[in-house]
Each structure stands twice: as C-alpha cells, then as structure tokens.
Amino acid sequence: MNAPLFNELVSAIQIGKKLPDAIYLHDSALLSVPDKLHKVILAVGNALKIPRDQWNIVKLSRKDFALSLLHYxxxxxxxxxxxxxxxxxxxxxxxxxVTDYTSYDNPPILHRKETMVLETHPLYEEFQQITQEGERAGLYDNSRHIGFKASWEALINSHGYELVDGRLFRNSALLNNADNQQIERDKTAIVRYELSAPMKVLAKHGFLNGQYSIFDYGCGRGDDLRELEAHGLDALGWDPNFLPDADKVNADLVNIGFVINVIEERNERMEAIQGAWELTKKLLVVSAMLANESYLARFTPYKDGIITSRNTFQKYYTQSELKMFIELSLDEAAIAVAPGIYFVFKDKYLEQDYLQNRHKRKHNWEHKSKPINVKEARTQLLFTKHGELFEGFWEVCLLLGRCPVKEEFDRAEDLLALVGTMKKAFRLCLAFYDKEELEISRKMRREDLLVYFAVSLFGKRKPYKHQPEQTKRDIKEFFETHKSAQSQATELLFQISDTQRIEQECLAAHQTLPQSVLVEECDQPHSLTFHKQYLDLLSPLLRVYVSSALQLYGELEDIQLIKIHITSGKLTLLGYEDFEHEDNPRLKERVKIKMAEQDVDFFDYVDEQYLAVLEGKDQYVA
Structure with missing residues (x-):
C-alpha cells in the first residue's frame, strides 16, 4: 500500500471519532473500514509482534502515511x-x-468513547450518557484541558463535581437513615460553585424574581442558599447531615434536588417527596439523576439501586420512570421541564398560567396602517389627546384577542373616567384602528387555547376544578362553553395519530415556512425538519404533535432543529454548538422522543473537534 491509497481509504471511512488530523476507531469497529485498510492495520500489528490483546484502539492519520496502535x-x-x-x-x-505509560502519574485519557464504536456495541448508550453528563457539567467548554488524567480530575473538582465509579456526582442532599450495610449517605453531597440545574430552571421561568419564598429540602452544604441569599432572595433550607437543626418551613417554592437518588428505601423516597410537597405552597421542583441499564449492570445491585465504590447508594431513573414515580407519590401531574427535572404545581392557577404560556404565541404588532378616519370630531380629538392611553388599551385587546375587563388593563380607571365603560372604549378602538389586526389576534388566541387544551389531554391531566378568571373569559369568548372547547381539543388531539393528515400538514408547512427540509424515502415523505423559531408558524395540529412529544422531554433550551417523523409517531430534537454564529455548527445533542412508548432516548456528540457538522444551514434558517 502507498500513501495516496492509504489517504484515500482513510478519507472513505464513515465511522469513528474524527479529529482534524486523525480518526480513532475501536477494534470492534474495524470490520466496517475498507477491507484493504483493515488488512494493513492487522499486518502492522503482526509485523511488530504486538499481541492482539495489547491494542484496542487504532489511530489513523488523515494527513500522513502513519497509524498508531493504542492500548486502553x-x-x-x-x-x-x-x-x-x-x-x-x-x-x-x-x-x-513505543511509549509505555504504565508508570506515568498523569497519563493521557480517552473521552467520547461512543464515537469510536458502532451503534451496535452493547455499551454504546452508556458511553453516550457519560459524555452527555460531562457536557451538562460544562466540562467540555475548553477541550485543551481534558486530555490528561490530572487536569481532567482538577477540572471536575473545579466545577463542583466528583467522579465516582465513572459517573459525575452533584451536590445531592440526603436523609439520615442508618442501614444494616452502613451506607454513607453524607459522602454524596458534593461542593458546587454555581446554582444547581433545578434552581437555574426556576430562574429561567421568572420564579426567582423576589416574589416567592424558597425552601431547599435537602440542601446539602447550602451552595444554592448562599447564592440566592446573596441576591436578596428569601431562601431557607434543611439537610439531615449539614443543617439537621434547621426548621422545615412552608414556602411558595420547594426544591428537592437530587435527593431521592440516595435514599435506599422506596417508601422513604416517597415520604421525602411527600414531605417536600407538604411544605409547598405553590410549586415543587423534583430532580433526579438519570442512567440506563447497561451502566447500572456494572455495579453491585442493592434493593432497586446500586452500591458505588464509595459505599454510597444510588437509585438512577429514566426520564419516564421518574415522572411515574413522582405522580405515584403525589397523585399529581408532573411536568417535564428538562431531563431529570419536573415541576409539580400545588397552585393550579399558576400551573395553568405556566402551561398556557408555553403555547401562547407572541406577535409584534407594528400598526403600519394609519388610523381609520372617524367622522365624529369629538372622537378624533379624544384619540389625539389621549393617544398613549388608547394605544395601551388596544395593545391589550390584541394580546387577548377580545375586549379586556377592568382587571386586565392597568390603566382601566383612567379609561373609564374618559369613556364610561370598557366595551365603549373597545368599540371606539375598532373604529379607529385596523380591525384586521384584531381578527389575526383572535385567530391566534383561539388556536393557542386549542393547542393548550389538546396537549393537556395528551398528558392525561386531571380536569381543573377551578380555572383562572381570564381563562373562563377566553373560553366564553372563543368557544362559548368549556365542553365545546374540550370537544374540539379532543378531536384535534386524535388527529396526531392520523399519518395521512400529518403528512398533509407537513407538506403544507414545507411550502409555507420560511425555511425547512423535507426528506423523502422510497418517494414518500419521511420527515420535516425546521428551526425552533418557526414552531409558532405551524398549524395547530403540528403544534400539538410537537408539544405533546415535548411533554416527555421538557423545553427547547439547547435545541435548534426539530424533526417530525411523519409516519412513526416520533420527534427528534437536534442541538448544535454556537448554531447562530457558525456556518457549519457541530452537532452537540440529539434526542429522540417516542410518543407511543412514552420514552426518550438521549444521544450526545459533544466534542469541539468531533466533526459531526450541519451542512446547508441556510436550508433551516432564512
């Protein structure tokens, strides 16, 4: 074999961990490389008399006529x-x-093992989960610091984590309960230097705005409490190991973060969640660590969890299993907001506001058209003199798609003093402003409510005994009765299983969206992929399809592209590194949601050098 042929064969490889100057492959994947290249690799090992069990990774140069046989x-x-x-x-x-690293205190280490094996490898999913865990902890933000054992361990510690049996442990709070195996629960509370993931989710949704009291149930060493208090927030906590004498107090928001993972007894876990729920006035946040069966199989089973090498108990969950456990414990609906993080609302008005806001579209009303001429000089003068007041009122009308009541407009007293009633002000605005804007607003608001009701039915939530007054007014305005709204929502929800209808809607969306990619297989539409910014432009049916799937996953925080699988009832989410600024952004995360099975698969591609890039980005964004 010569250099040109070697380079040609290496370039033809479709698998492996691809870096700019080399491709790494595990020996289990070698049968998938070109046969000539495979034979050369084996011949090199034989010629150098390297025993077959003394190398398991091959590094193929993409620039030179060279290779390396590595032993991990x-x-x-x-x-x-x-x-x-x-x-x-x-x-x-x-x-x-030959370089022997046996005596090295700081040898090179390997990352992203899933990229070096085939998807059929029995540990493929476990390798992916390990990579995903490191990315979520922010360990791959700078790949220059991850190549050697000492710097990697220092990086883990600096981010407030600890590596136990190959997994990253966060600041988990624990409950005291002596066990005959003397499991050491206090060892699982790890020092952390920033807000935990559940607290970040609360901040994102505006719950850490100072209006709500906060209690951290199982606060560990109190890292979150110190950060919250530094921002002037009312935050208290309790922990059996680090704050055992603190009072358990009621609060608007209660966080039980990564606590149930470390409790050995299932009944105790339920009691912990129920105890946190008893303290909750408005919203409970429950979070737990996730793992798959292949990872768990490596450890000593204990009850329904495992015992780690540090003699700590861990109960890992899948996303769907965690949801089921929370709902069984509380007999309340658990709402996924992120992998391993759920909201449970005690304040049902707040829950309805939160869920409706998920499906409420925002429209920037530009008011390009000039005011319509009004015959009555007095009305013209009124709008000229009090333009700011009427403009504000009209904005609320467009937001609601109807005439507001007094409680829905903060300057209602000024308006009533001027014209007498809200309905009269509404009629005056209809004569003065463009009615077409209101018709667009009404259509959007009605569709948003329909999507909200349909997705609620998919989640099998209990019917609300009471509804916010604004929701009651919306139902009366757009559906006349709640029964009518539910009936229409049920009909819409059932249509997501109609593959022909989904196909029609996807074909129509491909024609109307600013950008999208329609893929065909065997001359039949197979999938529609689009940027998340166009989600609100979809038809109500496709919005219900996507939103129903997202109930199993959470929100699209780090996701850019959404793929609707037309015939299989699946949804794929794709997240890229620096999508907005890179012409060919690298794939960072892929999530496949299977609605029929109520299951979620996570795949991670985090690596600054791994060349899983998006080609043709301009097909997805205008």
Missing part, C-alpha cells in the same frame, strides 16, 4: 480510560516508536 485496557469499564501503551508507526519510513 480499561476501555469498556472506565468512563475515561487511561492510555497504557502507544505504538506509533511511520509507514513511509517503516519506523515505529
């Missing part, structure tokens, strides 16, 4: 295996160099 003896069992031996071969000069 703990590849399958260590999350970040250390390099034991490297044999670098220059095929041009027929020379080689």
């Amino acid at each position: 003896p703990d590849f399958e069992h260590d999350a970040y295996p250390a390099l034991k031996q490297s044999v670098t071969v220059n095929l041009e000069k027929l020379s080689h160099k």
